[in-house]
Amino acid sequence: MTRVLYIEDDLEIGRWTKEDLEQRGFQVTWLTSGDEAAAHIREADIVILDVMLPGLDGFTVGQRLKREEPQVPILMLSARTSVDDKLQGLQFADDYLTKPFHPEELAARLMVLLRRFGREGGQEIVLGHLRIDPDKPTVTVTGSGEEVLLTAKQLQILLYFLKHPNQIVTKEQIYEAVWGEPFMEGDKTVLVHIRYLREKIELDPSAPTIIETIRGLGYRVKQ
Template identity: 70%
Template sequence: MRRILYIEDDLDNGSWVKEDLESRGFEVKWLQSGEGATQYVSNADLVILDIMLPGLDGFTIGRRLKKEAPQTPILMLSARTSVDDKLLGLQFADDYLTKPFHPDELAARIEVLLRRYGLTRQITKNHLSIELPDYRITDTRTGEEIVLTGKQYQIMVYFLKNPNRILTKEQIYESVWGEPFFDGDKTLMVHIRYLREKIEVDPSAPVIIETIRGIGYRVKQ
């Protein structure tokens, strides 16, 4: 079971968020201040952190936790919405969600973070089963592994680490090739086409990697 360390001083919100997360299958340790947080962080898979807290503020606590456990993702969940706060928070935190928020969005973001940190074991997408942390793809219909080339693999991993997000051509290219996107349009299209030929049931009508015309691609989860 995946464990979440949740630091929130507001009782009303703390209780329902805790309940909601537990109903989604997480084990939640809820603290009402940052006191003692460092001793729990080593046991947590993810930290949800408010900013306005009694005693030490969320920024200070967040930095300490990151130092203590760099491999644990931190999600800031705050009613503070200014750009300054977000930038400050994202210096150490992995995501920043502002209140009010929809519980589904929180859950989705937690999922993305866990996946990014390799804390998810397995992803199932249509006929594909993907084993983490090395993203080994198996066709569930045949039980055979789908072997991807280097770039295809990197593209697929990038999609899986960013589920439900529409990724622009620039984002994908720069993340995978590691160089600025100037005229990588064709290259990317070719790679996506080969990737689809390997993973889609019908590459001419792709369902796993969606094309969002004019914007980019998306893999829904």
């Protein structure tokens, strides 16, 4: 069960969000101030942090938590104007959401963050006819259990898609995340690698269903 450390001073919002997240299967520790947050950080998989807090403000608390435990993702939740908060918050926070927020969006962002930080804990991902274990990582065909052998780059591309589920990612984003170098204009590398990847994982590479092409923008893997 995923453990969420939730820091929110508003009682109404706090109580309601805690309930909503618990219904979604999270285990929530709710604090009304950031003063004791550091004591709970080791028992958390993810932190939801409000900016305006009594005592220490959210930015200070967040920076402190990030220093203690850099591997725990932090999502900032702010009711202030987004201009400065966003820039200041994203210096240490991993995502940022403005109030009023939609509970489904909050849950979705938590899932994305957890996956990005690999804190989901041994969950296998089912993608069409494939089963993917991101921890090993291996890709197997559901029915036969036959392993699909991918090159290192192909696997990295696939894992990048899985870290950004349902999001459209551009070829520049893929290139820079996988190759770790700035994208050069006109580079076809990503295109070529995606074609080979499709040949291995798609049932019909000419009509792909797993990696979707969004013409003019990039690619998307839906889950």
